[in-house]
Amino acid sequence: MIYVYLNYPNRQATVHHDSTCPHIRQAHKQGQRTAKINLARISEELGKFADKQYTFASKPSRNDIWLEIDSRDADFEKAVAAYVLRLAGKHYKPFRELGLQTHCQSNGVSVSNVVAQGV
Numbered sequence: 001m002i003y004v005y006l007n008y009p010n011r012q013a014t015v016h017h018d019s020t021c022p023h024i025r026q027a028h029k030q031g032q033r034t035a036k037i038n039l040a041r042i043s044e045e046l047g048k049f050a051d052k053q054y055t056f057a058s059k060p061s062r063n064d065i066w067l068e069i070d071s072r073d074a075d076f077e078k079a080v081a082a083y084v085l086r087l088a089g090k091h092y093k094p095f096r097e098l099g100l101q102t103h104c105q106s107n108g109v110s111v112s113n114v115v116a117q118g119v
């Protein structure tokens, strides 16, 4: 399962693999929108992005969304996240040509720590 944070005005798409990552909790605000995408709901949820049912604007209730993508296959989950970005980008320019940034891995090691250690 991955957690992906999309921010519209800031042009941000951040992937969290570690469910205990403090950023996931910190970034949740009151009334936070979350799209739960699993194999049973994938076509329904992707359709909402394709059909512009998820709208984005520069106000707190519409400026971001969390994707919770659960397919038990990390590569597929990241591909789904990239596809969501492409679908949203058809309606919203800030999401166009926006790459996914990995924030943390599932073993709890943050990506920035890995880089610092030269691994």
Ligand SMILES: [Zn+2]
Pocket (backbone or CB within 6 Å): 015, 016, 017, 018, 021, 022, 023, 024, 103, 104
């Ligand atoms: Zn994280």
